[in-house]
Amino acid sequence: MNKEGSLSINSENIFPIIKKWLYSDHDIFFRELVSNGCDAVTKLKKLDMIGEYTIPEGKELCVKVTADAETKTITFTDNGIGMDANEIDQYINQIAFSGARDFLDKYKDKTNDDQIIGHFGLGFYSAFMVADRVTIDSLSYKEGAKAVHWESDEGTSFEMTDSAKTEIGTTITLYLNEDSYEFCNEYRAKEILDKYCSFMPIPIYFEAIKTAEEQARIDEAEKKAKEEEEKRKAEEAAKKAADGEAVEAETEAEPTEKAPEAPKPINETTPLWAKHPNECTDEEYKEFYHRVFHDYKEPLFWIHLNMDYPFNLKGILYFPKINTEYDSIEGTIKLYNNQVFVADNIKEVIPEFLMLLKGVIDCPDLPLNVSRSALQNDGFVKKISDYITKKVADRLTGMCKTKREDYEKFWDDINPFIKFGVLKDEKFAEKMNDYIIFKDLNGKYLTLPDILKENEEKHKNQVFYVTDEKEQSQYIEMFKKEGINAVLLKHNIDAPFITRLEQKNPDVKFVRIDSDLTDSFKEETSDEEKETLKKDSESLTALFHKALNNDKLTVKAEKLKDASMACVMTLSEEGRRMQEMMKMYGMSGMDFGTPDETLVLNLTHPLVQYVLAHAEDESVTKYCEQLYDLAALAHGTLSPDRMSKFITRSNEIMMEIAK
């Protein structure tokens, strides 16, 4: 047999397009060719099942990939169904190439922003991304079939002749072009196979052949190591002999040559997600998590998705443990199509907030050979995404209802995720509404209605919160002394989250613990005293403005119950939130001035009384500066300049005491 033909593809048009398309993932040819091999094996197994073919006893059907760094080739061999000359003509010469051409025609004008998900659909043709010359040797399972050799240079014309292949199946050989030699490197090839093929349904074996030079280097190193070991032993024996110790003849038998271990497939043909949840143990879930996500920490818990109808979807979503409250949370959702890896974090299919989790989703029904924008508008895809969201919400609310202890235990880790979900997804928000809890100053968890009820009497519809336990410790102490509760809201997500809560509950107001001093902290004052307070406030304001050379600072005099505190700084809630928002939108480089600070001076404290009584003294400036800095320090840090002045001044004050 000898057949030649033209594939009627204009390489000048097509190659630049393909190269552009696959610029970032040239490596997908591994996936396409290995999965073609798996398909061929699956088909043969089906024929065996329906009695049209009998797989010889003991024969393992598999795919073998060999990366040969010496000859710069990669071969993909399967012992599946095989193809005869007609089939190659039909599937490769016509369908494969026309398929690739259709694909390119359809997408050549699209920009990179609208990429095809995972580049599905290029199939066999993707081999030409990395190889100038590709050959196929195939023997069909059909009785009396003749083996065929097919080859093509550049992918534009082909030649078909007889092949010497004797085993049923197909071998595809890629003669890599110079730009693509990296793919026959053992480690690179293995890395790509791990990425795409780790869970394909047929065993895949990998073999690497080193270059002659590499092999010679390895042999040389082994020889050297052996010689050194022998030299060491001889020296040891000589030393013992010199010391008069009897030198025992080496009784140890030479280690018997170990039989070489049978090669192991690189993949797991039945991944955990494909099993029924009842058949999986906690240990298996954890092991899978560590292995797939390279996260040494234990996951908190997981959700096994297992759906057959109305669409087929399987997967496992893990809630990861977050290292510290400052960790940015970034998950990975790996998308598979029938155990073939497609890509990570496809936001068109997986709701954005779920991308903070780690997990795998396998959905064979997904239309993957379409562009991203098409996926986004696809009703079916929307259903999938809604289903996943619902499952996650059900699991969380279920846990809150029946295992409240667990829910509270996980809350610190999972709350940023839930809050992000509430902000991003209205349906999720609706479901989670009654299951948002808040940790209070005593470490107890309360719902919003619980907190409002607690505060009903003195602070109706107000929720006090802490964002930083260290910086706000002075206020926490005050709150605790007065028996007023507050909740911890320490994550970045909390700022937009409480804004949302306020929008949804217009009566409720969240105020940070340091934003104001409510009447609860002040002594009761008669009208007369109020008058004096007002006057004192005015005098102190004038005094501090002059001393600090700052007219803008708001100064207030109060009679606080806690007599041990001379002064406190408060920051207006609104001003602070506004500033935080600016920061979040990346406008932090701009100067927005200090947020509305108020220096509250405690008139029950002797120091404040002293300042008031000695307004004319020269030393009073120092007192004012020191009080102002102390109030600011209790609330965070000072600027470097202010800090050095503070230290110098503190030393001076101590020197005065020492006099």
Ligand SMILES: Nc1ncnc2c1ncn2[C@@H]1O[C@H](COP(=O)(O)OP(=O)(O)OP(=O)(O)O)[C@@H](O)[C@H]1O
């Ligand atoms: N290793 C193989 N063994 C048997 N048949 C094969 C093999 N590789 C390819 N084929 C045949 O060639 C056809 C075309 O392959 P190609 O990879 O281009 O597209 P596909 O696998 O059908 O689709 P896609 O890869 O886009 O999902 C296949 O459908 C199959 O019939």
